[in-house]
Amino acid sequence: MTSSDMEYLTIALPKGKLFSISAQLLAKIGYTAENLHEKSRKLVITNEEKKIKFIITKTADVPTYVEYGAADIGIIGKDVLMEEEKDVYELLDLKFGKCHLMMAVPKDAKRAKLTDYMHTRVATKFPKTAEHFFNSKGMQMEFIKLNGSIELGPIVGLSESIVDIVETGTTLKENNLEEIAYIADATARLIANRVSFKMKFNRINQMVEDLRQILESGEAK
Numbered sequence: 001m002t003s004s005d006m007e008y009l010t011i012a013l014p015k016g017k018l019f020s021i022s023a024q025l026l027a028k029i030g031y032t033a034e035n036l037h038e039k040s041r042k043l044v045i046t047n048e049e050k051k052i053k054f055i056i057t058k059t060a061d062v063p064t065y066v067e068y069g070a071a072d073i074g075i076i077g078k079d080v081l082m083e084e085e086k087d088v089y090e091l092l093d094l095k096f097g098k099c100h101l102m103m104a105v106p107k108d109a110k111r112a113k114l115t116d117y118m119h120t121r122v123a124t125k126f127p128k129t130a131e132h133f134f135n136s137k138g139m140q141m142e143f144i145k146l147n148g149s150i151e152l153g154p155i156v157g158l159s160e161s162i163v164d165i166v167e168t169g170t171t172l173k174e175n176n177l178e179e180i181a182y183i184a185d186a187t188a189r190l191i192a193n194r195v196s197f198k199m200k201f202n203r204i205n206q207m208v209e210d211l212r213q214i215l216e217s218g219e220a221k
């Protein structure tokens, strides 16, 4: 780590759904910067006074930046964290971005139970997590990796089922799908690079404590 790296705390924030609420939460503990808003196209936003750098990344890449130390800290959904299997510390459950991972099939599917799907095709953004789940059930499956609009898979005959996240259930409903197996809950997590956590312990630990207080006081909402 160079002395300049040591001077700043670099925080990776995902674009997309988790961005605004992450930025709002960090602002509550004084971690702010000019131009840290959704409309900005800047990828590195620095607060010189507080020695904070925010880097704005594609959602699934946050754990990679943190694992390699390009960011000291990151905010990311547990669903992505499980899938990416990166070597990072998970410091805090931030409680927002609540959703769950599940398997869904067409409502009119004739198969009655989970094991009737043995050896069929699963469309998903989360192939590793899905494989762990099916392995735990003793089921071998064929995984088809998609990058979005997962629900389309069974509609167009690409797959027999999907593994995806559900929040309100609206997307499943509107696409005539039903959940048949729960896999895991997910919320946003604060993660840290292993070396940064040791080298910048006081700063990171203070940040975790401040966030914990905000979360416990209910002020985060």
Ligand SMILES: Nc1ncnc2c1ncn2[C@@H]1O[C@H](COP(=O)(O)OP(=O)(O)OP(=O)(O)O)[C@@H](O)[C@H]1O
Pocket (backbone or CB within 6 Å): 015, 016, 017, 018, 058, 059, 060, 076, 077, 078, 079, 080, 097, 098, 099, 147, 148, 165, 166, 167, 168, 186, 187, 188
């Ligand atoms: N209804 C929801 N749909 C999608 N993600 C949700 C939902 N509720 C909570 N989340 C959380 O937000 C994260 C998704 O953010 P976003 O949709 O921006 O990512 P993405 O779809 O992977 O991004 P991209 O559009 O860049 O592919 C999820 O990883 C999950 O942790």
Ligand SMILES: O=P(O)(O)OC[C@H]1O[C@H](OP(=O)(O)OP(=O)(O)O)[C@H](O)[C@@H]1O
Pocket (backbone or CB within 6 Å): 147, 148, 149, 150, 151, 164, 165, 166, 167, 168, 169, 170, 171, 172
């Ligand atoms: O239960 P709901 O509230 O309907 O939310 C779930 C939907 O939201 C996510 O998609 P997203 O909007 O991230 O788009 P994507 O298809 O590009 O991943 C997820 O993949 C589901 O499709």
